[in-house]
Amino acid sequence: MSRSISDAWRWLERTARLAIGVPDYDTYVAHVRSHHPGVAPMSREEFFVERMQARYGKGRSRCC
Incomplete structure (x- = not known):
């Protein structure tokens, strides 16, 4: 049960960051490691x- 709550929290946090335009560092690191070894x-x-x-x-x- 604790793991599913933790996973849900990470998903919610990642979604909220993307909604306000804050990039996800962990996703970036995973991408670099898998696509640019x-x-x-x-x-x-x-x-x-x-x-x-x-x-x-x-x-x-960017304003005015």
């Missing part, structure tokens, strides 16, 4: 910085 994945911090820059630009706002 010779490449080391970015650190968690590098990943989020790169994703936020890709989404919002480098030092500029």
Whole structure:
């Protein structure tokens, strides 16, 4: 029972993050390891910085 609650929580957390535009680091790492075996994945911090820059630009706002 505890495992199913834990799995449900992870699914809910992942879904909520995607809904608000926060990328999932664990999914990224799994993708890099399975599709690019010779490449080391970015650190968690590098990943989020790169994703936020890709989404919002480098030092500029998309608004106005």
